[in-house]
Amino acid sequence: MPDIDIVTPIHPAPALPLRARLAPLLMPHRLVMAGLALAALLAIITQMEWSWLPVYLPKIGDGLLVTLVLLASSVIAGFALALPLGAVQVTGPAPLRWLATGFCTVIRGTPLLLQLWLIYYGLGALFAQFPEIRGSWLWPYLRQAWPYGFLTLTLSFAAYQGEIMRGAFAGVPRGELEAARAFGMPRLMVFRRVWFPRAVHRALPTLAGEIILQLKATPLVATITVTDLYAVITRVRQDTYLTYEPLLLLIAIYLCLSGTLTIVLRWLEGRVPSGH
Amino acid sequence: MIEAIDFSLLALTSPGWGGALLAGFLRSVELAAGGYLLGIVIGLLGATAKLYGGRVLRDIAEIYTLLIRAVPELVLMLLFYYVGTDLLNQLMAAFGREGIDIDGLSAGILVIGLVQGGYATEVFRGAIRAVPPGQIEAAQAFGMSPFRVLRRVTLPAMAPHALPGMANLWMIATKDTALLAVIGFSELTLVTKQAAAATREYFLFFFAAGLLYLALTLISNLGLRWLERRARRGLPAAA
Numbered sequence: 231m232p233d234i235d236i237v238t239p240i241h242p243a244p245a246l247p248l249r250a251r252l253a254p255l256l257m258p259h260r261l262v263m264a265g266l267a268l269a270a271l272l273a274i275i276t277q278m279e280w281s282w283l284p285v286y287l288p289k290i291g292d293g294l295l296v297t298l299v300l301l302a303s304s305v306i307a308g309f310a311l312a313l314p315l316g317a318v319q320v321t322g323p324a325p326l327r328w329l330a331t332g333f334c335t336v337i338r339g340t341p342l343l344l345q346l347w348l349i350y351y352g353l354g355a356l357f358a359q360f361p362e363i364r365g366s367w368l369w370p371y372l373r374q375a376w377p378y379g380f381l382t383l384t385l386s387f388a389a390y391q392g393e394i395m396r397g398a399f400a401g402v403p404r405g406e407l408e409a410a411r412a413f414g415m416p417r418l419m420v421f422r423r424v425w426f427p428r429a430v431h432r433a434l435p436t437l438a439g440e441i442i443l444q445l446k447a448t449p450l451v452a453t454i455t456v457t458d459l460y461a462v463i464t465r466v467r468q469d470t471y472l473t474y475e476p477l478l479l480l481i482a483i484y485l486c487l488s489g490t491l492t493i494v495l496r497w498l499e500g501r502v503p504s505g506h
Numbered sequence: 507m508i509e510a511i512d513f514s515l516l517a518l519t520s521p522g523w524g525g526a527l528l529a530g531f532l533r534s535v536e537l538a539a540g541g542y543l544l545g546i547v548i549g550l551l552g553a554t555a556k557l558y559g560g561r562v563l564r565d566i567a568e569i570y571t572l573l574i575r576a577v578p579e580l581v582l583m584l585l586f587y588y589v590g591t592d593l594l595n596q597l598m599a600a601f602g603r604e605g606i607d608i609d610g611l612s613a614g615i616l617v618i619g620l621v622q623g624g625y626a627t628e629v630f631r632g633a634i635r636a637v638p639p640g641q642i643e644a645a646q647a648f649g650m651s652p653f654r655v656l657r658r659v660t661l662p663a664m665a666p667h668a669l670p671g672m673a674n675l676w677m678i679a680t681k682d683t684a685l686l687a688v689i690g691f692s693e694l695t696l697v698t699k700q701a702a703a704a705t706r707e708y709f710l711f712f713f714a715a716g717l718l719y720l721a722l723t724l725i726s727n728l729g730l731r732w733l734e735r736r737a738r739r740g741l742p743a744a745a
Contacts, residue, residue: 336720442575460580
């Protein structure tokens with residue numbers, strides 16, 4: 231990332247006229263491909279078996295909601311955890327630094343599915359052994375699967391994002407920190423006013439990609455009986471003995487989700503002043 | 507409350523599960539290596555299609571990478587697994603043969619390779635674009651055949667640019683093999699779950715499997731770093 235240029239004003243890209251924007255879509259080969267895609271879509275709708283769809287639609291909606299809530303909560307909690315993980319690796323005392331580096335290495339070096347099963351089966355079996363825990367108010371929650379799914383997804387996001395935050399903290403230009411110190415700011419204020427916001431700013435462009443990756447990790451929670459979108463579709467496949475129809479719908483939904491998320495995140499990114 | 511952990515469960519011979527775990531680990535490495543190699547082949551083809559292909563080819567490659575990057579690996583693997591086995595069975599039926607059971611290893615490699623190929627396409631495309639075009643044009647001006655240009659100039663010149671991304675993809679390949687457990691492949695993660703469920707020693711087995719995965723990651727990291735240093739010979743130091 232180049233240093234910020236404060237001299238050139240920011241010009242928004244001039245909006246192209248509609249015809250110029252449509253031109254790439256109207257090239258002959260693309261029209262043919264679009265026609266083929268439309269024909270395939272029509273064939274899928276008319277030739278395949280879709281009578282189950284109205285019956286399962288409410289459940290699919292519920293599953294979609296579970297997926298989105300898991301995604302949002304684990305991204306927020308994971309990001310909150312990633313900030314200290316990244317900062318400590320750059321500036322923390324040695325034992326904390328080793329701990330954070332070790333955590334990131336272990337989580338990033340092992341499959342998410344293994345972590346999920348370790349936490350769900352391992353912790354679940356461990357908790358069940360203690361009467362104190364079984365008697366506590368937490369037990370009704372700990373007996374369900376979603377807290378373990380949430381915990382695993384959060385830790386995973388924190389580790390990947392923590393690694394990015396380490397780079398972001400280390401990459402803040404020294405001159406900016408020296409300038410802050412030259413103003414007589416105490417160390418904590420330098421961190422709060424300059425280092426921390428600049429590091430978060432530098433890490434933002436990668437956040438969109440990480441969130442899409444996290445979306446693609448969520449269906450794993452179906453293996454520990456959380457009824458997310460993927461679990462609902464698996465249920466449909468078991469009930470109806472259909473192989474392809476539910477799978478195609480699932481792919482279509484995930485395509486829409488990734489697309490919408492990408493557009494929303496790009497719009498949000500555009501609203502953060504970047505100085506270019 | 508917690509009894510001492512019985513490490514003899516990890517013994518290599520029958521009452522212990524160590525042998526089964528190691529066999530699962532080997533199966534995982536085979537799946538990852540095969541899928542990775544297939545991914546490299548698909549990635550080179552995809553990058554060539556995107557950079558030098560005609561309009562139709564370029565759009566098809568674009569749709570392929572978009573699909574791979576937007577849909578969860580688990581769902582893609584299910585799709586490729588069913589479509590792949592169905593197609594092969596129909597093909598066999600068309601030749602008048604009995605439908606066969608495809609062996610797990612090749613199906614798993616195919617599934618991982620198709621996913622890896624999407625990401626590898628993007629890595630190679632970026633790396634080839636980083637090669638100064640004058641070098642490739644010079645090779646062409648010498649009258650080299652397209653294949654020889656690829657082997658002598660484009661591939662070695664793009665290697666240092668592609669290696670960081672490809673190293674990352676190898677890590678993803680080793681971890682993606684675990685997803686095959688959901689489809690029912692007996693690789694390390696599924697074997698571990700079976701061992702843990704049979705003995706009810708969840709922590710012992712999951713930690714043992716975690717150590718195996720971690721060892722694989724860390725050792726391949728060393729190898730990849732060496733490879734990267736070798737590929738960067740003669741280039742200015744990385745920024």
